[in-house]
Amino acid sequence: MSDRSGSASDETANTMADRVHGGRPVLWFLVKGNRILVAGTMLVVAYVVLIGLGQFGPGSIAKLFEPDPVFALFTPIIIGIIIGVSLVLTFNQLVLSAELGPIGDQRERMTDALDFRRDAEAAIDRNTSPPEPSIFLRGLVESTEERGRALLELLESDPEIEERAREDVREYAAGLVADAERVAADLEGQQFGRFEVVQAALEYNYSWKIYTGRRVRNRHDETLPAAVLERLEELIGILEFFGPAREHFKTLYFRWEIITISRALAYIALPALSVAAYMILIFETGDVAGTTAGFDHGLLVVGLGFAVGVTPFAIFLSYILRIVTVAKWTLAIGPFVLRETDRGADVEWE
Template sequence: MSESAGGDETANTMRERVFGGRPMFWFLIDGNRLVVAGVMLAVAYAILVGLSEFGPGSITKLFDPDPIFALFTPVVIGIIMGVSLVLTFNQLVLSQELGPVGDQRNRMADAMRFRKDVEDAVDRETSPPEPSAFLQGLVDTTDGLAQELLERVETDETTDGHAPDDVVEYAQNVIEDADRVSDDLGGQQFGRFDVIESALNYNYSWKIYDGRRVRNRHEESLSPEALETFDDLLEVLEFFGPAREHFKTLYFRWEIINISRALVVISLPALAVAAYMILIFETGDVAGSTAGLDNGLLLIGVAFTIGVTPFAIFLSYILRIVTVAKWTLAIGPFILRETDRGSDVDWE
């Protein structure tokens, strides 16, 4: 039985690979980044108020301006330095867009050459311009080639009508996975994470590895037509890798621009609140309590939360970027995460 039947290494969707299940997957990948930032801010606010109210220490410190000054002065410095660093990083990322005409022509030539190679591999004259449609075309082609492979091995005279189980199983897994990913890619607009998420859910690395192993195992028993179809399937899978990496890189740039825009919008209000807390706010002006909690404590917690909002937004976006980057460090049939192939570790 082929290893493609199950196991950690064959987890086709990112959700199946994330330790912590659906909540952790939402936090790291799937959730709206502004909502994730809001959750982090709410947790920070709750921890600050909870420790201030129930932890060791005295609430009377709030009536002394020194602690407030000491708290919000680093917030002001952090906002200014953080936004400056992110905008500088943004310029470095976008520097490739500002190159001389020769570099731009080389980029254009490489892109057109890659598209032509893909069109030749999938036997089409023109490939679609949209990333989702381009990836969907590759996935649909692997679906069609897997079905063709299945038909050939099931009618192959060299196997006396008894197709090898691992070949059949491999082709069926490719068909099933391709159908799922193709449906997810259909009609998706680049700029939303859905396109990259669907592409990441197509476990092409394992398909290349398992496909090459199964093909080489039955090279002597399969007909030349079946082997040719197998080779065509593996070739299209090999095109999917660089295509996905290219669109992932473009998405990372897109996200960095979104981070910069979000920080520019929120930084000035956050700075204004921090400055107000340093220059004007007096805890004695809000004497009293709400739900048993000191009003001064509640307002200081709100102001602190607003002050660190730029950091929370930055962190929420970076969490998704670094998580995706970690999962896609290798290209091709290299699998960096833990697998359960057992004793099957030798070269074949």
């Protein structure tokens, strides 16, 4: 039996970089990178592709000196900006409507939140849980680390434990302790609203840890001492609190991101509309006649206007890319693993 907690294997790797095909560059593009930089990267790629096709693709650059192509390009951009921003703002209102409701609903939400806090406090033997998400999650992670170290100490203090059971528990606990130390350090000092909080929570592969912990316990429940079994139960119990807490903070973060998208589009929509309107009403390709390094000035300017015009779409796409990627990675809660890379050969009924 192997937890592979400290391994970089695709099957059960703890870090997102090891679980994502393509490694760190793809991970940066999907979720970790600053969304404005990601949007800028997409715009640069679109600009380069357009200029490259315009310069070296089949066709004639002479078409740019006619008004129809420019009109045909930028008119849909104006329509798309107006409709797109309106739809996003409408969707934003639908998301925020979940925050509105009668006092009974609000009181029930408060009661559920307080009940969860009390249960978590009892599980990790603390009196008052902190209000900040990063500190709350870090407390859960550090509690699993403490239980893992206690397991290792119990193994060392009892020489009569059967060797195979000792090795399985030691491997599980040691991997969990190492991973908890790393994630707790990542959570320290993080402020909610930044992706780093969600990122650190995603790094903690709690689903696999619950599954592996239950498998170790059930496989050796007849040979392990009661004290070791009790520590395993406590550890699994804390991991079961981590899942709902992560999902709750992830949901709040999604709402936060949607509001951020709406603000970003509100800022960029009018400048993008102004550029598109200028390209239709005023710009004449003949006014910028000439070439630079073999590239026609008209093509360069039209390409730049296109990039500015689709900036709202690029920003929207960069944020949605992160939201849908995180949502896909966290579709299941608890000891269920959906990603193909997480399926080990030893994941079977026992």
